[in-house]
Amino acid sequence: xxxxxxxxxxxKNGNALRRGQDSPFLSLQREMNKLFSxxxxxxxxxxxxxxxxxxxxxxxxxxxxxxxxxxxxxxPGLDDKDIxxxxxxxxxxxxxxxxxxxxxxxDGYWYKEASYGSFQRSIPLPEGIEQQKxxxxxxxxxxxxxxxxxxxxxxxxxxxxxxx
Numbered sequence: 001x002x003x004x005x006x007x008x009x010x011x012k013n014g015n016a017l018r019r020g021q022d023s024p025f026l027s028l029q030r031e032m033n034k035l036f037s038x039x040x041x042x043x044x045x046x047x048x049x050x051x052x053x054x055x056x057x058x059x060x061x062x063x064x065x066x067x068x069x070x071x072x073x074x075x076p077g078l079d080d081k082d083i084x085x086x087x088x089x090x091x092x093x094x095x096x097x098x099x100x101x102x103x104x105x106x107d108g109y110w111y112k113e114a115s116y117g118s119f120q121r122s123i124p125l126p127e128g129i130e131q132q133k134x135x136x137x138x139x140x141x142x143x144x145x146x147x148x149x150x151x152x153x154x155x156x157x158x159x160x161x162x163x164x
Contacts, residue, residue, distance in 0.1 A: 060094070060121055071123060071145040080138045085145065087134055089127075092145065095120040 061072045073094055075083060083096040097118040104111040128150045136145045 057119055058094075058096075058121065060123070062123055067149055069125070069129070069147040069149070071143075071147070073121070073143040073145075074141065075138075075143055076141040078141065083138065083143060085136050085143075087129075087131060087147075089129070089131070090125055092123045092125055092147070093120065094123075094143065094145075 059074045061070075063070050071092065071094075075096060077100065078096055078098055082098065083094065086093045086095075095118070098116065100115045102111070102113045125147065130148045130150050133148045134146065136143060138144075
């Protein structure tokens with residue numbers, strides 16, 4: 001009779017061990033299974049968050065000062081006509097689509113490659129953005145958006161902490 005050693009650990013008398021503390025090999029087996037499971041999950045295409053045919057996610061930086069909020073998005077390989085910027089009172093949305101086709105034809109062969117990808121990034125905004133003065137510039141694959149604040153919208157007050 002052949003017994004499978006991986007799913008369970010067997011005693012010499014043919015009875016399976018029921019508890020992990022009965023054998024150090026059972027806990028080792030569980031740890032090894034966990035290790036291999038995590039390894040294959042980490043290196044699956046979904047783990048990288050990027051599918052070449054389904055989309056990509058551009059790098060976006062957001063910083064602010066007293067007068068404005070700045071947004072910088074790196075969009076290499078895109079043209080200004082491929083990008084759309086929308087502004088609502090509480091959200092800035094940048095979306096775009098990248099289409100690339102390569103074709104090469106010579107005697108005896110024909111090479112054609114096409115890749116497509118789209119993205120959408122939404123950035124929540126605080127209250128007090130002057131929507132009429134928002135500017136966007138696109139140059140050398142970099143989109144810069146400036147969102148000026150309304151006068152007096154960024155006022156704050158330091159609160160004293162009382163101790164008893």
